[in-house]
Amino acid sequence: MIERLPSNRPPERFYRGGARISAFRNEPAAADFEPEDWIGSTTTIFGEEQLGLTRLADGTLLRDAVAQDPESWLGAEHAARWGSDVRLLVKLLDAGQRLPVHAHPDDAFAARHLGHRHGKAEAWYILQGGTVHLGLTRDVSHAELASLVEAQDVDVLLGLLHEVDVSPGDVVWVPPGVLHAIGAGVLLLELQQPEDLSILLEWRDFALDGAADGHLGLGFDVALTAVQRTAVAREALPGLVRTAPPTGSVFPPDVDAFFRLERVPVEGHVSLDPGFAVLVVSEGSIQLAGQSAPRGSTWLIPAGAGDIVLDGGGEVLVARPPAA
Incomplete structure (x- = not known):
């Protein structure tokens, strides 16, 4: 039931990137505008019917497989509370150029204005x-x-934001409504609520018509009400950006209500708790339930797989939905 996932890169995104994902995964070079790898995705790109969804090795869409048997995939407690809603989307993102200044709506805005379950x-x-x-x-x-x-x-918009240097092993928490932009050259693993909802304040140097597509079809007068317009004090930034601990849960406690990420060093035998997870091998080369799992490989683990044993030397990042 454990499945290694190939890249799932939606083509022709509006910003450049993809080479760092290819290098991390040890795969052939991607096209210039494939900067995202949607891992274990039950989410589509905004306005699309299937683009963005993960397809399993047998050809089934993961979204459909989970809907058919949510308890086996997500666990009894999760299924009892949320049904087949995975409540998680994981991505690798390679900023081949600086991303535009943008923000995302919260749950209440998404429900009221868009009819979506999540922000x-x-x-x-x-x-x-x-x-x-x-x-x-x-x-x-x-x-x-x-x-x-x-x-x-653009210069004024970008100048309104705090500029923060980040290093490998740092984590960044981006609450709904908070304006942000990822700088060129950054490669990151992103955990998010399972929606593709972005309010784009900037589009001048990007391959998109932001005046038409930057406001989720709502018009900017409405869309901008989802943006947090109050300042984030510099002394509050450590609550959003910090170095991850070497092992265990890496995000601030407030994030656990949305999703969880665990950093797991592997030296010899390590057992993971059962439960639905998306696993990324960030360092080394290990054995995952008897299968070779090199650096950059990504894995889908259903709750029904039980305890998972890792062997070898390296590190894995284990992404999970919120605890039910």
């Missing part, structure tokens, strides 16, 4: 470092923000 909280585990931009340095009015978006005053 989009997200958190990152940094694999290759660089610079990220996160949170406003000062309060901004709705009118000022709308004016900057309309004028595409």
